[in-house]
Amino acid sequence: MRLRPTVQGQTLGPVQRDRLLRICVVGCGAVGSLFAANLAQLEDVEVWAYDLDRAHVGAINRDGLHVSGAGDVLARVHATDEAGDVPPCDFGIVATKAMHTDAAVAATARAFADGAVASVQNGLGNEDAIARHVQRVIRGTTFPAGRLVAPGRVQWDVKGDTTLGPFEPQPASLDEVERLADACTRAGMPTAAVDDARGPQWRKVIFNAATNPLGALTGLTHGRVCERTDLRALVSMLVVEGKAVASAQAIELDADPEELIDHAARKDVAYDHKASMLQDVEARRATEIDFLNGGIVRAGRDHDVSTPLNEAVWALVKGLEASWTS
């Protein structure tokens, strides 16, 4: 564990690409913190974090950002809950929950006037939301997972790969995608730059949409969902619908989501993992269901693919959310 010498208090001039890459993580929850803390280990990267959780921001600025578990890092990060404080950046990495993308990127867009912004979020439609405020956008998918255990402290549960590629309608240059991927990889977050990042993205969306709502509706961990024959069959039926929608868009999955599901169900991997959606339900927070199963259903409608089971679990989770308000 090493602490990079602080740059806090320094006067920060305009971006000078040959000496310093300035990256702002937008939404510094569990996944955002993994990127922020690891990237801050690099001598040539300066990391900012924009987040609305004041206690978390305060703790990061006071004591550093602590990550422990699958990897241990203590990082100096410039955290703020004031979008106006974020200086011009080369890159943004958006890691908010999907329903907060629009507001968070609208607030910080000015900092990315000359930069490119990547999504590493769950679900479908995040890049579209980013592209409403920012010129050059990077489509991304990331598999590492963790959770915020206290202000400034993140538990790193699972390591994993990240894939970045240009967002087709409003792309960052391949050079930009490669520079960001290179920084992440050097920081210990293995990241591939690819031409078409839709395959990994849809693999993860299908994985999440087929498993997270079942955990959220039943209260079962990923492993327990998968060891019940009846629920595992439902998972597969949701996967089949998701694959059909991907296929109708000529998206080639980089691997079968079923493999990922079975792998994660292993006792030594994520058997005991409560899906983030279940964590949301237990905390009575809005879930990302609109961007997971909702995203699959909408894409299905656009391409004449029927998705009744994704529609069913979407409706059930929305109903569950509605029950918290009378």
Place this chain on the structure above:
Amino acid sequence: MRLRPTVQGQTLGPVQRDRLLRICVVGCGAVGSLFAANLAQLEDVEVWAYDLDRAHVGAINRDGLHVSGAGDVLARVHATDEAGDVPPCDFGIVATKAMHTDAAVAATARAFADGAVASVQNGLGNEDAIARHVQRVIRGTTFPAGRLVAPGRVQWDVKGDTTLGPFEPQPASLDEVERLADACTRAGMPTAAVDDARGPQWRKVIFNAATNPLGALTGLTHGRVCERTDLRALVSMLVVEGKAVASAQAIELDADPEELIDHAARKDVAYDHKASMLQDVEARRATEIDFLNGGIVRAGRDHDVSTPLNEAVWALVKGLEASWTS
């Protein structure tokens, strides 16, 4: 409200059909209590109740069975948790939860050696379970609803009709069906005796299977399930599957379950009603899902009708039940 003179303590001889009809309600929860209390108002009917809830049995024997709400009745009923105490009866009315039918009828069967036994339960398969222990069986469906609010006290939420008919493989005589229906009707529980009681039964099963699990999984009342466009659409898709399975068995529904669903959703009917399955989930009790959606799925398999959505909600509710044990 009137209290029928007690016959408790009397020596009860063999059934004399011209003077007294002896009926035992097997499972004296909410619905069982509505039958027991109302039938006990008739001068020519003697009512017994078999139930394993000792506090409830004790309160009934001590203070009578109190029903209030849609109707107010105070009834003298012979309650017992000892099956051996039940004397020979003309009729049994089984009103346990579906998963307890077999055990409850096995225990009391001796009392019905010369009698006929009706189910007024939810779900599919109850008559088959009764027929394993009793010679002459009546298929029944009832719509009144209520809840046990304290030992000996039942809240009557909704009035409704009952339909009785011979159970095809092991039927009671039509005369028996008519005698029981007549007693119920005279007691204030309007009951029709019909040749084929499968239509009303399937209408209610489809109603329950299409709505109860959605309440149980989301926590919403019947009215709130129905006013959400997405959940109401799921209800209809479940109804469509149920109708297809009924139709494959040449069962003619006596009315469209959709009408019943919309009627019940009215603010002046059952908008605020929590489905019994939701009550079970809140109390972490096993639900009747195996006999509702499970029954539809099994019947569908027997008749080559695919029922993916009933299968999905069946799996989800079973998963939810499993989450209560770690």
